[in-house]
Amino acid sequence: MYEALPTDTIAAIATAPGQAALGIIRISGPAAGDLLQQVVQTSRHCLSPDTMAFGRVFDRTSGALVDEVMCFFRRGPRTATGEDVAEIHAHGGPLVLRDILARVCAAGARAALPGEFTSRAFFNGRMDLTRAEAVMALIGAKSEQAARVAARQLEGAIGKGLEDTYDALTDIRGQLEAGLDHPDEDLVGPSLETIALSLDNIRSTLERACQSFRRGTLLTRGARIVIAGPSNAGKSSLFNRLAGADRAIVDAEPGTTRDVVEAIGERNGIPLTFCDTAGLRGDAPRVEQQGIERAKQAAAAADILLLVMDGTAGTPPEDVLELARLFADRSILIANKCDLPAFSPPDMSPLPSPLCISARSGDGLVPLMGRIDALLQSDIMGDVVLTTGRQHDAVDDACRHTAAALALLLEKRDPELVALELRRAQEAFASLWGRHASTDVIDRIFSTFCLGK
Ligand SMILES: Nc1nc2c(ncn2[C@@H]2O[C@H](COP(=O)(O)OP(=O)(O)OP(=O)(O)O)[C@@H](O)[C@H]2O)c(=O)[nH]1
Numbered sequence: 001m002y003e004a005l006p007t008d009t010i011a012a013i014a015t016a017p018g019q020a021a022l023g024i025i026r027i028s029g030p031a032a033g034d035l036l037q038q039v040v041q042t043s044r045h046c047l048s049p050d051t052m053a054f055g056r057v058f059d060r061t062s063g064a065l066v067d068e069v070m071c072f073f074r075r076g077p078r079t080a081t082g083e084d085v086a087e088i089h090a091h092g093g094p095l096v097l098r099d100i101l102a103r104v105c106a107a108g109a110r111a112a113l114p115g116e117f118t119s120r121a122f123f124n125g126r127m128d129l130t131r132a133e134a135v136m137a138l139i140g141a142k143s144e145q146a147a148r149v150a151a152r153q154l155e156g157a158i159g160k161g162l163e164d165t166y167d168a169l170t171d172i173r174g175q176l177e178a179g180l181d182h183p184d185e186d187l188v189g190p191s192l193e194t195i196a197l198s199l200d201n202i203r204s205t206l207e208r209a210c211q212s213f214r215r216g217t218l219l220t221r222g223a224r225i226v227i228a229g230p231s232n233a234g235k236s237s238l239f240n241r242l243a244g245a246d247r248a249i250v251d252a253e254p255g256t257t258r259d260v261v262e263a264i265g266e267r268n269g270i271p272l273t274f275c276d277t278a279g280l281r282g283d284a285p286r287v288e289q290q291g292i293e294r295a296k297q298a299a300a301a302a303d304i305l306l307l308v309m310d311g312t313a314g315t316p317p318e319d320v321l322e323l324a325r326l327f328a329d330r331s332i333l334i335a336n337k338c339d340l341p342a343f344s345p346p347d348m349s350p351l352p353s354p355l356c357i358s359a360r361s362g363d364g365l366v367p368l369m370g371r372i373d374a375l376l377q378s379d380i381m382g383d384v385v386l387t388t389g390r391q392h393d394a395v396d397d398a399c400r401h402t403a404a405a406l407a408l409l410l411e412k413r414d415p416e417l418v419a420l421e422l423r424r425a426q427e428a429f430a431s432l433w434g435r436h437a438s439t440d441v442i443d444r445i446f447s448t449f450c451l452g453k
């Protein structure tokens with residue numbers, strides 16, 4: 001974005017458009033204090049640090065009062081942007097705010113681009129990229145949970161969680177390169193086993209961080225909970241229960257549901273989409289086969305898969321068992337119809353035994369919601385939660401190169417190759433925080449920000 005650090009002063013309305021009690025104009029850059037004094041007349045010296053001063057904005061030509069305001073000034077670098085920052089707190093009418101902003105610009109400021117305040121904070125070393133992304137996430141948070149995770153990222157949770165891992169990687173690379181630089185000297189370094197063990201630890205930490213991304217996205221875009229299983233197992237009955245409304249047709253005839261039916265819900269602040277699907281069975285007619293195909297696609301895209309089986313029908317069909325094995329980490333196995341005397345939950349070992357419920361009577365639904373909550377919650381409040389695709393890709397890259405380095409090391413390949421992989425891992429890692437990130441990546445991130453941020 002910048003070839004060199006900016007020298008101009010930017011200004012923008014920092015509050016949301018529309019009528020409000022207050023509206024804030026933010027100014028950042030070397031001329032911030034000067035522009036403030038030009039636009040606002042105060043009785044007290046408005047540049048005294050960290051105090052709010054009362055002032056008035058007048059029209060210079062007519063002398064008419066534009067607004068009564070409070071203003072604030074702080075000299076950099078200990079400010080949000082790292083530069084001198086001024087704020088004018090005016091009344092929150094859109095016309096007044098635009099008028100005052102125009103006066104600040106006429107006095108010499110440039111209208112800020114979207115995200116420009118935050119990008120200046122980044123370039124001035126006031127925050128890394130993950131924190132800049134957290135600012136946006138906090139502003140856009142749709143649930144209390146999402147806001148809490150964003151706030152933790154804002155205080156550098158990703159940094160604190162992964163900085164040690166980055167340092168460990170640096171140490172190992174240093175040890176390997178010392179050996180390469182001085183091959184004739186008898187350097188007493190750690191053994192190959194010790195290095196391999198450390199690399200394996202790093203790899204698994206990075207892998208866990210990557211896994212947290214799936215949960216991280218739950219907070220931002222919500223979770224898809226897909227109900228699948230054999231036909232006539234009671235999927236639509238359970239779906240209607242979870243949706244809290246009679247949405248899908250329930251009938252004793254197998255093959256009732258063909259399309260994917262969706263219903264929107266919410267749980268502990270996490271937006272949920274429940275999906276009912278066609279029952280899986282081998283002898284289905286052509287149209288129903290299409291529904292089964294869609295059901296399998298929906299199951300593959302699920303955040304949580306509820307595999308509902310008929311507890312009176314014996315061992316479930318093979319394609320249901322296959323789904324259970326394939327998506328074991330995000331599936332909940334359910335044996336339905338526990339209200340019937342013929343109920344006998346199928347033995348699914350080595351998979352976990354199914355949860356017994358009755359979609360008809362409502363028995364077992366509370367424990368089921370508990371299991372759903374547990375899947376939604378796990379990792380969310382863990383140490384590291386990656387919430388953007390960019391963060392995930394950076395950590396995933398670092399993880400792959402670490403694994404490659406480990407494999408080369410164990411094969412006793414040329415230490416130079418191992419060191420090269422470690423350097424790539426470090427570079428990927430560094431891009432997580434925006435260290436040496438390319439300008440187009442940084443531009444893309446900040447361009448998604450709102451004006452005045
Ligand atoms: N006794 C009892 N009957 C149930 C229960 N759940 C569903 N049923 C009955 O089982 C039959 C099938 O229910 P659905 O909910 O339509 O089953 P489904 O899995 O959606 O069926 P398809 O869409 O055809 O695959 C209906 O007659 C329901 O009334 C239950 O918990 N107990």
Ligand SMILES: [Mg+2]
Nearest residue numbers: 235236256257
């Ligand atoms: Mg159905």
